[in-house]
Amino acid sequence: MRKFSIRKKFNDCPCTGANLEKLIHPATLTLLTDAELHGYSIVQKLQDICMFQGKKPDPSGVYRCLKQMEQDGYVTAVWDLSNSGPAKRLYRITDDGLECLKTWINTLEDYRHSIGLFLDFARDRLQAH
Secondary structure, X not given: OXXXXXXXXXXXXXXXXXXXXXXXXHHHHHHHOOOOEEHXXXXXXXXXXXXXXXXXXXXXXXXXXXXXXXXXXXXXXXXXXXXXOOOEEEEEEOHHHHHHHHHHHHXXXXXXXHHHXXXXXXXXXXXXX
């Protein structure tokens, strides 16, 4: 929880945490461990994950991520023609995707420790000013 207000000029700055684009990758893989999902459903469900703080991620970024993960073999996609509307792609995590998610978890655990150390360091320096 923030104990200070963000000035307007920082609204689009990465320092606000508003754009955690790289975290779309592990978050999407995590969602796909539960069920096959359409891209639109993934975008909707991502906003419910705590790191997005109820804000819908940029759909074009999510679709770019899905395309890249499909090319990398972490997800597969098939056309779902079952609805009366337009065809939609249905995404499923692969075994390689599960391994990738395990690696993400380890990486984020390491980052969590490093971020804690960095926060202590940054707070000390800020208090010195």
